[in-house]
Amino acid sequence: MGQVQIFNFQVTTRDIEGLTDARGESIKAMLDSDYSISVDSVRVILGYQVKTDISEKQAKSAIYDLFADPIIEFGSLNESLIDNKKLFPKLPEIAITVGFKPGVTDNAGQAGLDGLTTIFPKASDKSQVSTTMTYLFWGVPNNISPTWLTSKLHNQMIERASISDRKQCLNSKWPNLEFPERPPLTEQPSATVNLEVSDEELIDISEKGLLALNLEEMKAIQANYRKPAVRSARKNLGLPENAPTDAELECLAQTWSEHCCHKIFAANIHHVDHETGEDTYIDSLFKTHIMKPTLDIQSEVDWLLSIFHDNSGVIAWNESWSLCIKAETHNSPSALDPYGGAMTGIVGVNRDILGTGLGARPIANTDVFCFGPPDYSGRLPEGLFHPSRVFRGVHAGVRAGGNESGIPTVNGSIVFDERYLGKPLVYCGTVGIMPRKLADGRQSHDKTPKPGNIIYMVGGRVGSDGIHGATFSSLELTEDSPSSAVQIGDPITQKKMIDMVLEARDLGLIQVITDNGAGGLSSSVGELAELTGGADLDLAAVPLKQPGLSKWEILVSESQERMTIGINPEDCEEFEKLAKLHEVEATAVGEFTDSGAFVVRYGDETVAHLPISFLHDGCPQLQLESEWKAPKHRPILFPSADAVEMGKILSRLMARPNVASKEWWVRSYDHEVIAQSVIKPFCGVNHDAPGDAAVIAPIQGKTQGAVISNGIVPRYSDIDSYAMAAASIDEALRNAVCVGVDLDLIAGLDNFCWPDPVESMKTPDGRYKLAQLVRANRALDEVCRAYNLPCISGKDSMKNDATLDGEKISVPPTLLFSLIGNHSDVRKAVSSDFKQVGDMVYVVGESHQELGASELAFMLRDESNGESGIGGKVPQIDTSRNLSLYRSLTKAMSNGLVSSAHDCSDAGLAAAIAECCFGCDSGADLDISDLFNADINLDYWGALFGESLGRILVSIKPENSEIFETFMKGHECNYIGKVSSGDKITITDSNNLVLVASMSELRDSWKGTLNGGRS
Amino acid sequence: MIPKVAVLSGFGINCETETMAVFEMAGAKADRVHVNRLVNGELNLEDYHIMAVPGGFSFGDHLGSGRLMGNRLRFGLREQVRNFVKSGKPVIGICNGFQVLVKMGLLPGDDDVSLTQTASLALNDSGHYENRWATLEFDSNSHCIWTKGLTRIRVPVRHGEGKFVTADKRLLDNWNEAGQLVVKYVDPSTEYPSSSDEVLPYPISPNQSWRNIAGVCDPSGLVFGLMPHPEANHSTWLGATWTREDIEHGEGEGMKIFKNAVNYVIENFDN
Structure with a gap:
């Protein structure tokens, strides 16, 4: 192979009668539909910047062997197609090239690289491919500026753009983007964080470090490092005795984040009701109103297999199969980058299913979105996308994530309200299926971890993307929200991983599995370590997207498409062989232990040593105030x-x-997809009437079905969140009843999205918002008990506020209730x-x-x-x-x-x-x-x-x-x-x-x- | 005999489960065969009677749907695939699998199985992916072994790039004469047969494919591919409007295609 150089490939649609440039036409339609702007013509040129060591001749052959379709496309190598008079006889008026910023996931580029190595197996393993889109416009109204147009075609948080305005176009001066080289990172040496400081400084450490820890929590950490036993243990390990390392503090911050540990639902709440005179304390809404009713129901039925403790809840569907369900929200990332945020939302919840028990297969997605009105014409605070743009981006992200993963989107809903302008709500749910028993006799809903299991990180690599997602989503959205919290999913890497993991499960290789979501390895290994009583993780073994990451960053990075899997040492060879076959990266990065501590090393250097008990039980309980007074409305x-x-x-x-x-x-x-869809999103003679609940028959040829439905009515919160929650649950059940659900086998999911309900300077009405939460939980408790409808999993997102331009927008208290149920005979649906x-x-x-x-x-x-x-x-x-x-x-x-x-x-x-x-x-x-x-x-x-x-x-x-x-x-x-x-x-x-x-x-x-x- | 079917998997193919299921329902034994197991020699296509390339989003449809998977087969399995076809064994490509077969040149194909691309599947005129039901009409004169006896079926289409086109329109006439334009979108309100070359309005033709082409076969009639998903209508309760119809429940309208191939193998390879 020769020298590494950059080859520029360009591709556009050929001029053939009866063939349109559909990409360009779509842009034209979008401008018309979203902005009422009519443009004569839009054409698109795809660009591939390829940095590799193949020869010029090889590159030439790749034009039509790889990048351009020989029948319908025209391709070039190192030649600007805009200058090709046969293709574009008339100069465009505006030309805009959009490409990714360095380090942002470029799925088409990744696919191009794979294609390059298929044809040239000897090409350098350092080869890179980056993609661009060039939009050429003709007949643009004069009042439309190229900059405005560009802002509608790219998101500057993740993308770059180069513009040729009307004058530059006349001079044939075309947009140009350099190859997006990642700037080299400089690794920061491990540091110690001195917590022996004033309270103000403790808060400062938390805020500057985006740790989202409050003073009490910072003080609990401070107190831990004052304990003599802790200090002497640390001395023996060669760790700083009286202060946490940066890695330890980061690990604690994400484990204790609202996102991961649900502090508000675990809080001790003083609740006062001015209507009834009630004055009471509630020790954890979760334990009191969600867990307790479900446990009470569990004592009376035999089909609740796994509830609350795993990535999703599992029910026995019949003798041979169990079903599981989970929904997540991805609100903050979707506000910053609707496409990437929503896509990582859907592929993320798919991984929750894959990480349930010993691994379940995702078979159905549900998507429920809450946006600002698509026709909103009021003032839009600086830093916000127009709701129609958010809608389009979220929809495209979920579409790509679901479709490319081969998981049907069977049910969903879209709710509009002006108060979702600040933070959209993006609920992504997934249903999974697994055999009740594996060939080796193990029940697949139970994990079987043992000390000595080798920890594998499987799937994608770790990069600087997605640092601080867990803690960031536990904060309100501001102009300063970090772009590193935004990622784009890679459904194909994940699909390969899913195929491989399910095969490994069926071979009996998996002992324990969970996904890497919020908090990355710190969270996944940290949580599984609780099962065996410890873990030893070596960050030096973790494969990286680029060198130079600091140790704590490797630990908490939320880079996507990764699972953490525990394997018996004797099975490692077979597991690695399987990974290789599927072209999935699987790397041994440590071992589960029973040492009582989560130990993180980098080679020989210990960078964190956290007692399991402190990590998981050390977070102090919040004490919160709740006050209910019914609102008045005209x-x-x-x-x-x-x-x-x-x-x-x-x-x-x-x-x-x-x-x-x-x-x-x-x-x-x-x-x-999966050929199981009995009651579809559409019905009726013209296939356009809306269905109520989805019915699927997931075992092909068999007539037992599963029903999936949703209920969401945030409007009612304006009067009473009790009524809102009750109506959501009834709507979900009512929809399921409409298709003929088996009422003796139904289970629910509660997903709360609330504005911050903690009283503070920024939230003076926190007591009322918390009372709304209390009331919604009481409805959930009472209605679910009455319907014999146990909540088997759920999630909460408690900081759905945005302060922009000094203006605070809070979402209305919103509960999405999702339901899964049995259908005894789908032919009766x-x-x-x-x-x-x-x-x-x-x-x-x-x-x-x-x-x-x-x-x-x-x-x-x-x-x-x-x-x-x-x-x-x-x-x-x-x-x-x-x-x-x-x-x-x-x-x-x-x-x-x-x-x-x-x-x-x-x-x-x-x-x-x-x-x-x-x-x-x-x-x-x-x-x-x-x-x-x-x-x-x-x-x-x-x-x-x-x-x-x-x-x-x-x-x-x-x-x-x-x-x-x-x-x-x-x-x-x-x-x-x-x-x-x-x-x-x-x-x-x-x-x-x-x-x-x-x-x-x-x-x-x-x-x-x-x-x-x-x- | 029980015919053995290699249902390809991996890299974003995602309809392999139901594709295996329909072949099993049709009386065959179906294996999920990761493409790399053929490339590394662990398995050999020779040991199978039918090859199916299922639908999905291989490599995310990037660089054109089916292209990268087509290249994997064209560069990695070239001789295995050619020998398979030349030995007279049936091949089917559905949706993304059809795109793969077209991009690797197996469809519409030629007598030598030269693997030269002559047609393509362009973006739908709508510019986006769509899932909707369509009615298909089959050419009863075609020698395609997969479509024998079929007249019309209703099946879902689920694609963004399904507009069948070619650079040289004369090829369409050649394929037509050779009976290779075997299945077309049709207006369900018309009487059978009524397939037409005039492009039907959207959404009867969901993608504005030339001559309403939904699927084609190769000159031998053994290799068949189509954009719509017959495997997704394996049972009556999966139909788009079955709740409106007075039907006896059972086999769906798509099953006949798979049974045809299984029976063909039993008739021709049972020795």
């Missing part, structure tokens, strides 16, 4: 409206982003679309006058510029009434009596009717007079748009109606009319016409809002 001002106007109101509700069709976005998720004209329509469940914080209330508030309030009664839960109704309904379903079932939630019954009609291309002829029997206060607004819980809209074949009614005896079950032919939806109250609307007009407004571009 009442809703209802306009006067006749039946036609009611139809128009419904139409406007259908166009609200919270209600509108998300089809354009959801279609670009693969929801059918029910979808939401009306099936046939003439079918009989019923509302099951009670309708009450509950419009407080409803979607209608918010719409009327927005339309009246705040004149109308959102006050009123928020939907209340009656768990025993709901559950017995759900039981009767699912029984009717398993008897094949129910043709369709759709849950009434956002925008109430009227919206549900419209959606069921979309699925049948039909109208409906309905009379709601019987609905008023359950509540004398119910008016038309409440009946049509109220969001009372426990209600499901079903349709029944006429010949089944009699027997269906017997099944529903004893429950509120009102026949309201028929599915009708034609386009009209009419709703009457006896002879009084209440609402009339055209189904196709409703469909247009429902589909028009969130259409993300050309399709």
